[in-house]
Amino acid sequence: MTDDAGAVLPLLEAGPDIAAGEVLLRAEHIKKYFPIRSGVLIQREIARVHAVDDVSFELRAGETLGLVGESGCGKSTLARCIARLYDITSGSLVFEGNDITAYSRRQLRPVRRDLQMVFQDPYASLNPRKRVGAIISDPLRIHKAGSREQIRQRVLDLLELVGLSSEHINRYPHEFSGGQRQRIGVARALALKPKLVIADEPVSALDVSIRAQVINLLDDLQDELGLTYLFIAHDLGVVRHVSDRIAVMYLGKIVEISPAEELYERPVHPYTEALLSAVPIPDPDLSAARQQIVLEGDVPSPISPPTGCRFHPRCRYATDICTTEEPPLTQHGSLGHLAACHHPLTMGQQAQLGGPAAALNLTPLPAARLVPARPGPSIPPETLGTPGG
Amino acid sequence: MTALLEIRDLKVSFRTDDGVVQAVDGVSATLNEGETLGIVGESGSGKSVTMMSVMRLITDPNAQFEGEVLYKGTNLMAMSQDQIRSIRGAGIGMIFQDPMTSLNPVYKVGWQIEEQIREHEKVSRQAARDRTIELLTSVGIPNARERVDAYPHQFSGGMRQRVMIAMAISCSPDVLIADEPTTALDVTIQAQILNLIKKLREDFGTAVVLITHDMGVVADMADRIAVMYAGKIVEQGTQRELFYDPQHPYTWGLLGSIARLDRPRPRRLAAIPGLPPSLLQLPPGCAFADRCAHRFERCGEQPLLLDRGGDGHLDACHLTRQEKQDVRDATIHPELVEERP
Numbered sequence: 164m165t166d167d168a169g170a171v172l173p174l175l176e177a178g179p180d181i182a183a184g185e186v187l188l189r190a191e192h193i194k195k196y197f198p199i200r201s202g203v204l205i206q207r208e209i210a211r212v213h214a215v216d217d218v219s220f221e222l223r224a225g226e227t228l229g230l231v232g233e234s235g236c237g238k239s240t241l242a243r244c245i246a247r248l249y250d251i252t253s254g255s256l257v258f259e260g261n262d263i264t265a266y267s268r269r270q271l272r273p274v275r276r277d278l279q280m281v282f283q284d285p286y287a288s289l290n291p292r293k294r295v296g297a298i299i300s301d302p303l304r305i306h307k308a309g310s311r312e313q314i315r316q317r318v319l320d321l322l323e324l325v326g327l328s329s330e331h332i333n334r335y336p337h338e339f340s341g342g343q344r345q346r347i348g349v350a351r352a353l354a355l356k357p358k359l360v361i362a363d364e365p366v367s368a369l370d371v372s373i374r375a376q377v378i379n380l381l382d383d384l385q386d387e388l389g390l391t392y393l394f395i396a397h398d399l400g401v402v403r404h405v406s407d408r409i410a411v412m413y414l415g416k417i418v419e420i421s422p423a424e425e426l427y428e429r430p431v432h433p434y435t436e437a438l439l440s441a442v443p444i445p446d447p448d449l450s451a452a453r454q455q456i457v458l459e460g461d462v463p464s465p466i467s468p469p470t471g472c473r474f475h476p477r478c479r480y481a482t483d484i485c486t487t488e489e490p491p492l493t494q495h496g497s498l499g500h501l502a503a504c505h506h507p508l509t510m511g512q513q514a515q516l517g518g519p520a521a522a523l524n525l526t527p528l529p530a531a532r533l534v535p536a537r538p539g540p541s542i543p544p545e546t547l548g549t550p551g552g
Numbered sequence: 553m554t555a556l557l558e559i560r561d562l563k564v565s566f567r568t569d570d571g572v573v574q575a576v577d578g579v580s581a582t583l584n585e586g587e588t589l590g591i592v593g594e595s596g597s598g599k600s601v602t603m604m605s606v607m608r609l610i611t612d613p614n615a616q617f618e619g620e621v622l623y624k625g626t627n628l629m630a631m632s633q634d635q636i637r638s639i640r641g642a643g644i645g646m647i648f649q650d651p652m653t654s655l656n657p658v659y660k661v662g663w664q665i666e667e668q669i670r671e672h673e674k675v676s677r678q679a680a681r682d683r684t685i686e687l688l689t690s691v692g693i694p695n696a697r698e699r700v701d702a703y704p705h706q707f708s709g710g711m712r713q714r715v716m717i718a719m720a721i722s723c724s725p726d727v728l729i730a731d732e733p734t735t736a737l738d739v740t741i742q743a744q745i746l747n748l749i750k751k752l753r754e755d756f757g758t759a760v761v762l763i764t765h766d767m768g769v770v771a772d773m774a775d776r777i778a779v780m781y782a783g784k785i786v787e788q789g790t791q792r793e794l795f796y797d798p799q800h801p802y803t804w805g806l807l808g809s810i811a812r813l814d815r816p817r818p819r820r821l822a823a824i825p826g827l828p829p830s831l832l833q834l835p836p837g838c839a840f841a842d843r844c845a846h847r848f849e850r851c852g853e854q855p856l857l858l859d860r861g862g863d864g865h866l867d868a869c870h871l872t873r874q875e876k877q878d879v880r881d882a883t884i885h886p887e888l889v890e891e892r893p
Contacts, residue, residue: 233738234709340827370594371765375809375823382820397738400811404821427813441743443768444814445807447791450772457747458740461708 184224187359187391188245193218193254195237195244199466213465214240216415217254222359227385227392229406229423231399231438235462237415238395239283242363245393246280247271259358276306279352283364285344289336295322295347296332302354321350325380342373349380353388361393366401378405399442403427408499411435414465414473417492421500431495431502434474472505480506555622556759557583557606557644557727562619564598564605566612573831575601577783578619580857583727588753588760590774590791592767592806596828598783599763603729607646608636623727642672645720649732651712655704662688662700665719672723687718691748710741714748721752728752731763746773767806771795779803782829782839785857789865799860799867799876801844801883808884818887838870846871846879 195215200206215237230238243249255264282288303314319329325346366374396402410420419432430436440456458477475485484505492501564576576598583589593599604610606621621628648654666680688696691714734742770777778788787800808822826843841851850870857868
């Protein structure tokens, strides 16, 4: 805890494990409120949905920032604000050194070349009346990225890049499976060779085996093309797999942001701890051995969020201060690990409570884990080790 | 242990314009008293159609059924609609995936539960209402006395799923079929709902059929697990056998493609290549052969679901136990095997 609370903008300095690329995108104090109106002739604003409430972060070239949180926490709204699909209520957004917060549609056009989005639902995000060739070439034609022949060639290259074949160019979206459609969505996003790809739950709608294919594809493309990802998902396993850093959102705010492995090994915010402990583990013994923290109730309404720390009504460590004072994001542990909590979890606390860090620490494998008569996938304990270390 | 529900060689096919879709192809399974059976598979593997057929909920005139479903010894497939109605809800309760579309939006939630109680039991309106409030309280709905008069849209997803569960258990069924009960929910809410199902199981000894695509959920919940692929069960065994000694390459693929929190992060996930086959024209041999890294000549012929080790653990793969043992680890965790000295 070194940062002076609230005095400086809690932005991330280059941590030890983070790609030391230059800052591609800097979001400062982003707020997005949706008005709720009522009235017949005169529409009065009666309340506001605080979808994103004062979120700041940086994205460095070449890294993947994962964004997790429950539905309704504002992660998709934040993504759409960054892509400027929504106007921002307040705050500033600097992309490649230019403040794009107030750019008009016309001004945004060149920016959109470098900033593309992959959407969650591969069924809704592709126009069913257009052929795949037209879908992928749309961005190229809008941005006049070459002659007809060049565009066609580029589309063929893109299809190959995402693992589809050239004969697919004249087909319609309904002829493809979910995984293939998501590949088409990825090809469209990559058509203009963007620098930043915002992927909003790109694999949530896919089956497990197909999900792994698309994740591997996104991974390969990042290596090949040097892409930067803002990767939104609610599946913490997927996010850990793809991300360099992870931000956890709750009710419109980032409550913890950390290098990926560290978040899983040493969560600081009680919400992160609870979220991790709720993830089912595909191993019966580990699953039975760990103590789950089950959060009571639902996420409160973002129309009138709780006072103080927004997590306090569901938090098992909450005290009086949590109801009155909003905790700022401060540094905990290593550089770049920030959390907003009055009662940050320390290592001792987690071990004692049997939190996720303790439950996930797999060394050594208990002997009972293997079926004695016919040993299971016999991974020697030493290769499993502590995650990441 | 007595078999409460027994599915014998169930086949379900649908006539379509493009041909016959064989959605379920010879599924046999048993659910014993107080037991939880997990059915795992991807979309289109036939897991939902199997259980919908058990409940006789498929009314499509193009659907054709073969085989038997025995509930306490009576064949449900031979029952009339009136007879099956007395089983649904009272003997076998069901929870569906989407709690929004499975509740009627124009009726109060309490009314929907009361209706079911009054359908199956001769009780007064007031008694049914009292029981409903009790049920809503027992599934963890706060202020049940007031919430009983709310409409489904006034509930969150997790709360609606609780209402569905209250409805499913309202007539104390001995079998609860839960079809992807938590897929539409957040992990924190999923944990709440799974805990609730566990509690009901303990309190009432209800046997549960849990349909899911999430290996993590069955690791937490199931006693026995059946893995389905392209309309068939390809592997069936106890929970421990499935996780610690899996026999079918498709099960290995499922285990390998999960980004797990309990293991070090691999560089790549062991994805299963390709797509599941079309159910319109299944290959003559093993349906998984095209995607399988270990296929050989024999895979051209249909593998039967057999007990290859004499221990009740069934799998439908031509490889011998020893052959599987040799290639399995490298299929599930290629990187861990590489790093091994």
